[in-house]
Amino acid sequence: MASTYLSLHYHLVFGTKNREPAINTLWRSRFHEYLGGTLHGLGAIPIQIGGTADHIHCLASLKATHTLADMVREWKKTSSVWVHEEIGLSSFAWQEGYAAFTVSATSREAVRKYIEQQEEHHRKRSFREEVEEMLLKAGVEFNPRYLD
Numbered sequence: 001m002a003s004t005y006l007s008l009h010y011h012l013v014f015g016t017k018n019r020e021p022a023i024n025t026l027w028r029s030r031f032h033e034y035l036g037g038t039l040h041g042l043g044a045i046p047i048q049i050g051g052t053a054d055h056i057h058c059l060a061s062l063k064a065t066h067t068l069a070d071m072v073r074e075w076k077k078t079s080s081v082w083v084h085e086e087i088g089l090s091s092f093a094w095q096e097g098y099a100a101f102t103v104s105a106t107s108r109e110a111v112r113k114y115i116e117q118q119e120e121h122h123r124k125r126s127f128r129e130e131v132e133e134m135l136l137k138a139g140v141e142f143n144p145r146y147l148d
Contacts, residue, residue, distance in 0.1 A: 004064065007105050009047070011115075012058045012072065013134070014098035015127060019148070021053035022083075022092050031083070032056075038078050042071060047108065050115040052122050057115040059103065072098050097146065099131055101138055 016022045023031060028051075035056065036046035045061040062071065076094045083092040103111050114121070121130070128147050135142050 006064055008062045008064065008066075009103040009105070009108055010058075010060055010062060010068065011101045011103050011111050012060065012098060013055065013100075013131060014072070014076070015055035015095045016053075017093040017095050019054045019095075019127065020091075022089060023051065023053050023056070024087075025053075027087055028053075031079070031087075034082050034086075035075070035079055038075055038082075042066075042074060044071065048112040048115040050118040052118055052127070055127050057118060059108065059111050059115055068100055072100070099134060099140075101134065 032049040032051070035049050035058065039046040039058070039060055043063055044066065047059040047061060049056060049058045051057055062068065076098075080093060083089050131147055132142075132144070
C-alpha cells in the first residue's frame with residue numbers, strides 16, 4: 001500500500017486522586033476545553049470530553065506514532081499544572097492509573113453520546129460501578145482493590 005490509513009480511537013477514563021470531588025462545576029467546562037486543547041497540542045484529535053467532579057472520560061483519535069502511555073502521562077501532567085496555576089487548587093492530582101478502550105468507527109457516536117451524558121449517568125451509578133462494568137464488558141482482568 002502506498003500510504004497509511006488509520007482509525008485509532010480510544011475511550012480514556014481516569015479519576016482524581018483518592019476520588020476527591022475536585023473538578024468543580026464552576027470551571028469544569030473550561031477545564032474540559034483545556035483538556036481538548038492539550039490533546040490537540042499533543043497531536044491527537046479530541047472528539048468528546050466529559051465527566052464529573054471526580055473523573056473524566058475522553059474519546060480521542062491518536063496517530064500511529066503516539067504511545068498511549070506517554071500521551072496520557074503528558075496529558076495528566078499538563079492538566080494538573082493548569083488546575084494548580086489557573087484555578088489555584090494546589091492539592092489537585094490525578095490517580096496513578098487509567099482505563100483505555102479501543103473504539104470502532106461504528107461505535108464512536110455511541111461512545112461520544114455516553115461521554116456527553118456523564119453528569120446524568122452518574123446520578124444512578126458510581127464511578128467504580130461504571131469502570132468495573134466497562135472492564136468486564138471489555139474482558140479486561142483487574143484487581144477490584146485498584147478501582148478505589
